[in-house]
Amino acid sequence: MSLENTRDIFINAIAHYLPEERVPNDYFKKINGLDDQWIFSRTGIRARSKASQRENTNTMAVEAVKRLQEQGAALENVDLIVTGTYSPHDTVFTASHAVQRAFHLPDARALTVSSACSSFINALEIAETYIRAGKASTAIAIASEHNTAYSRESCPQSGHLWGDGAVAAILSATPPSPPLARLSSLYTRGLGHVGKADSAVHLRPCLEGISMPGGRDVFLNACHYMIEALERVTANAGKQITDLKFIAPHQANQRIIAAIARQLALPDAVMLSDIEKLGNTGCPGCAIALSRALSLSRVSPGDLVALTVFGGGYSCGAALLEFL
Numbered sequence: 352m353s354l355e356n357t358r359d360i361f362i363n364a365i366a367h368y369l370p371e372e373r374v375p376n377d378y379f380k381k382i383n384g385l386d387d388q389w390i391f392s393r394t395g396i397r398a399r400s401k402a403s404q405r406e407n408t409n410t411m412a413v414e415a416v417k418r419l420q421e422q423g424a425a426l427e428n429v430d431l432i433v434t435g436t437y438s439p440h441d442t443v444f445t446a447s448h449a450v451q452r453a454f455h456l457p458d459a460r461a462l463t464v465s466s467a468c469s470s471f472i473n474a475l476e477i478a479e480t481y482i483r484a485g486k487a488s489t490a491i492a493i494a495s496e497h498n499t500a501y502s503r504e505s506c507p508q509s510g511h512l513w514g515d516g517a518v519a520a521i522l523s524a525t526p527p528s529p530p531l532a533r534l535s536s537l538y539t540r541g542l543g544h545v546g547k548a549d550s551a552v553h554l555r556p557c558l559e560g561i562s563m564p565g566g567r568d569v570f571l572n573a574c575h576y577m578i579e580a581l582e583r584v585t586a587n588a589g590k591q592i593t594d595l596k597f598i599a600p601h602q603a604n605q606r607i608i609a610a611i612a613r614q615l616a617l618p619d620a621v622m623l624s625d626i627e628k629l630g631n632t633g634c635p636g637c638a639i640a641l642s643r644a645l646s647l648s649r650v651s652p653g654d655l656v657a658l659t660v661f662g663g664g665y666s667c668g669a670a671l672l673e674f675l
């Protein structure tokens with residue numbers, strides 16, 4: 352193994368952005384006939400974040416990076432911007448390009464990746480790989496979703512699930528002093544061959560919005576593969592799941608989060624969850640939950656925290672962070 356592959360990769364800062372508006376469950380009673388108790392008992396959602404008419408995937412990505420700056424993060428050495436999203440505002444002038452322009456980062460590569468709700472972990476992996484290969488020194492990994500621009504509120508299967516938001520992290524091999532966390536291990540996997548991957552969830556922009564006709568298949572596979580990803584990412588670092596202080600899971604459904612905790616025999620308090628107030632924010636959701644925990648000083652130096660995700664299509668992934 353080369354020195355490039357053994358060097359540490361650090362997370363220098365993590366920040367999130369959430370729109371101000373919250374849409375309560377009662378709103379959907381007149382839209383698709385589902386009341387508050389029905390929605391909450393099946394999803395754990397009471398409200399969801401919603402972008403304003405002036406906001407979109409690009410603007411929310413920019414806002415998340417602004418909040419990195421507010422934490423004191425320096426951007427002048429950024430030479431790679433990777434955004435994960437499945438709900439783009441513009442497939443040409445992407446969120447990565449918008450961030451490059453907003454912060455005047457002329458030397459940065461700018462690219463976008465999409466693997467549904469796994470996309471943020473893939474963005475981290477691309478950033479990690481560029482840094483290890485010596486092709487970048489400092490990267491911003493972003494996830495931004497404008498789900499409400501693509502969702503069909505009248506859909507009884509999934510119209511009530513979606514929230515909007517964004518998250519951003521800065522990675523480098525030469526961190527500031529002190530760095531926030533070490534990226535100890537990362538794992539991703541495509542699962543297009545599994546179950547109803549080709550039909551359970553889809554977003555076909557020219558035909559219809561986000562749809563989830565195969566919710567049961569998503570539930571079963573999410574529980575299985577998010578646990579598998581946790582097992583792989585901890586074992587790769589010589590750790591066990593029981594070593595984790597927190598798990599920041601994909602914020603798809605509180606019943607999935609609870610099922611994972613139950614199957615791993617972990618207390619619910621280990622699972623970072625904000626789906627009750629924010630809804631399913633898509634690929635930023637796991638890292639938004641972590642960022643919010645950091646803002647509340649719930650994470651301390653020495654803590655091990657894992658992010659684990661499952662995406663429609665299907666895919667899974669996990670990242671292990673050691674806080675310093």
